[in-house]
Amino acid sequence: MKILNNQQRGSDGFFGKKPGSALILTMFIMAGMLLAAMSGAYVVLLGIKTGGIQAQSTKAYFAAEAGAEKLLWEMRKNSYSYGSVSETAIFSQLFFTGASYDVYFIDFPPLVFQSIGDYHNTRRSVEIRM
DSSP: OOOOOTTTSOTTSSSOSOTTHHHHHHHHHHHHHHHHHHHHHHHHHHHHHHHHHHHHHHHHHHHHHHHHHHHHHHHHHSOOOOOSOOSSOSEEEEOTTSOEEEEEEEETTTTEEEEEEEETTEEEEEEEEO
């Protein structure tokens, strides 16, 4: 069995004239794969963050809805007297989940109330017109 050195092998043989070209090509392929993986991870991270913000917004919205329902219940069942327009909340509640609402008397006529729900620095509001 005869062993050939690099000069005796042809350019179409296993070894070419540039022995570092395979390493450079491998590095480019690995860099492309790393770039694709990092881009995919970034998209997934944005989706997770957006989902968390959406969940907070939904909880704040439901807190605002709870305030609106409390106002309607008080007006219908307990004949609540709404008084005059003011900047202080007429109803407020803090839930054990951390969500809260404040209900304000905004304007008349027609009667306009605003219920603002808050959850982890996310605020949503509901307006009631009667």
